[in-house]
Amino acid sequence: xxxxxxxxxxxxxxxxxxxxxxxxxxxxxxxxxxxxxxxxxxxxxxxxxxxxxxxxxxxxxxxxxxxxxxxxxxxxxxxxxxxxxxxxxxxxxxxxxxxxxxxxxxxxxxxxxxxxxxxxxxxxxxxxxxxxxxxxxxxxxxxxxxxxxxxxxxxxxxxxxxxxxxxxxxxxxxxxxxxxxxxxxxxxxxxxxxxxxxxxxx
Numbered sequence: 286x287x288x289x290x291x292x293x294x295x296x297x298x299x300x301x302x303x304x305x306x307x308x309x310x311x312x313x314x315x316x317x318x319x320x321x322x323x324x325x326x327x328x329x330x331x332x333x334x335x336x337x338x339x340x341x342x343x344x345x346x347x348x349x350x351x352x353x354x355x356x357x358x359x360x361x362x363x364x365x366x367x368x369x370x371x372x373x374x375x376x377x378x379x380x381x382x383x384x385x386x387x388x389x390x391x392x393x394x395x396x397x398x399x400x401x402x403x404x405x406x407x408x409x410x411x412x413x414x415x416x417x418x419x420x421x422x423x424x425x426x427x428x429x430x431x432x433x434x435x436x437x438x439x440x441x442x443x444x445x446x447x448x449x450x451x452x453x454x455x456x457x458x459x460x461x462x463x464x465x466x467x468x469x470x471x472x473x474x475x476x477x478x479x480x481x482x483x484x485x486x487x
Contacts, residue, residue, distance in 0.1 A: 289379060289409050297378060298416035309423055310447035313370040322377060323348040324370075326356065340369040342376045349373040364449035368414055375413030380406050412459075419446050419456045428462065434472040439463070 301307070305319050317324050329338045329352040339359065341350040349370060351359055359366045427445055429438045436450065443453040454471055457463035464476040 288405075291412070294409070294413050294416055295421070298413060298420065301374075301378070301417060302420060309445055313367040313374075316374065317349060317370065320374065320377065321347060322374070325350045326353045327351075328353045330354075339365065340373050342373045342381075344377065344381045347377075349377075362449065363447055364443065364452060367418060367447055368449065368452055371414035371417045372410045374417065375410035376406065379409055379413060415452065415456045415459065418448050419453065421460055424456070424460070424462070429473070431473055434466075434470060436471060439471050 301316075305311075305316060307316070314324060323346070325343075325348050327350050329341055329350065331338050331354070337355060338352055339355060340352060342348075343350060351366070351369060359369070424442070424446075427442065429441075439450050439454050439457070442457075443450045446453065448456075454463065454465075457471070458465075461475040463471050463473055466472050466476075
């Protein structure tokens with residue numbers, strides 16, 4: 286799978302925001318319509334090695350599938366549902382041509398599934414989803430003041446962007462805007478920033 290630079294992912298997500306005039310917490314299902322993609326609920330089997338499949342992309346059919354086997358979780362967790370859709374949009378915008386050409390590995394039925402994993406296409410789609418749902422410039426505008434700590438600020442930001450707290454913290458960490466201390470508590474800034482009073486051994 287071809288390498289996609291972080292800056293290219295930023296630019297692609299920003300292009301979607303400009304073209305479709307998005308705002309924080311935008312309607313992800315309406316974005317599918319705008320991109321000419323359908324949405325289908327269907328039971329998808331979870332992998333035998335464990336973990337959950339939340340969705341899939343049927344590139345040849347221009348359709349995103351949400352896993353009906355996890356209907357209750359996806360309906361009750363808006364952030365997870367939106368991230369799953371954004372992940373599949375990432376596959377569509379980044380990998381659809383490669384999927385059609387057979388150079389992106391697919392699972393049964395010609396599907397690229399949204400699931401945990403370290404494969405390049407999955408990681409690229411995950412990184413794109415974070416950028417699409419939580420653009421850096423908008424996030425910077427609403428960050429709490431320097432020196433914040435604890436989960437409440439993370440949950441507040443997650444609510445603003447309609448994402449899960451874990452997705453928000455990953456994005457903050459990716460941008461070096463937050464880190465987890467030795468107790469796993471979120472804190473502002475990158476790990477080891479002077480003045481935070483915590484030493485990290487190698």
